[in-house]
Amino acid sequence: xxxxxxxxxxLLLLSPALISATTITVGGSDxxxxxxxxxxxxxxxxxxxxxxxxxxxxxxxxxxxxxxxxYDSCNSGNPINSYPTSSPTSIxxxxxxxxxxxxxxxxxxxxxxxxxxxxxxSSGFAPSESPSNTPxxxxxPPARNAASTLGAWSGLAIAISLxxxxxxxxxx
Numbered sequence: 291x292x293x294x295x296x297x298x299x300x301l302l303l304l305s306p307a308l309i310s311a312t313t314i315t316v317g318g319s320d321x322x323x324x325x326x327x328x329x330x331x332x333x334x335x336x337x338x339x340x341x342x343x344x345x346x347x348x349x350x351x352x353x354x355x356x357x358x359x360x361y362d363s364c365n366s367g368n369p370i371n372s373y374p375t376s377s378p379t380s381i382x383x384x385x386x387x388x389x390x391x392x393x394x395x396x397x398x399x400x401x402x403x404x405x406x407x408x409x410x411x412s413s414g415f416a417p418s419e420s421p422s423n424t425p426x427x428x429x430x431p432p433a434r435n436a437a438s439t440l441g442a443w444s445g446l447a448i449a450i451s452l453x454x455x456x457x458x459x460x461x462x
Contacts, residue, residue, distance in 0.1 A: 355369060
């Protein structure tokens, strides 16, 4: 196999992985605040490794990542990560379950908490949050289309493509 064919094959294999990440705004157009059922919102999402959560919120809110126990008890005293108080806050995701709360006193207990399970394509809510007597959501998670999938990674894919094209042009 020639170098040109090999480089093209590598590019084809890497491109889908590079552009599959999505930027997901927590709470959709409502953002991170009161009046949003984040458990329901998360059920309607698909969270994959490489995606980025974006928290948009007002001056009285912020975001803290906490342990499962602190999430369950709305304890913000021992955060895993505290994010800046300026909105928006972007948090890259990797595989596993992550727990977020608003650390402002009383806000978590009023519903400002989110559990996100990131896996290879399953729904985005934490398994512990869907008791067996709770009906499953009636609509499936939204499909990822080309427009939502390209996101921030498209620039990286283009840069890699240009670099490979330059290498191929120089070696021939």
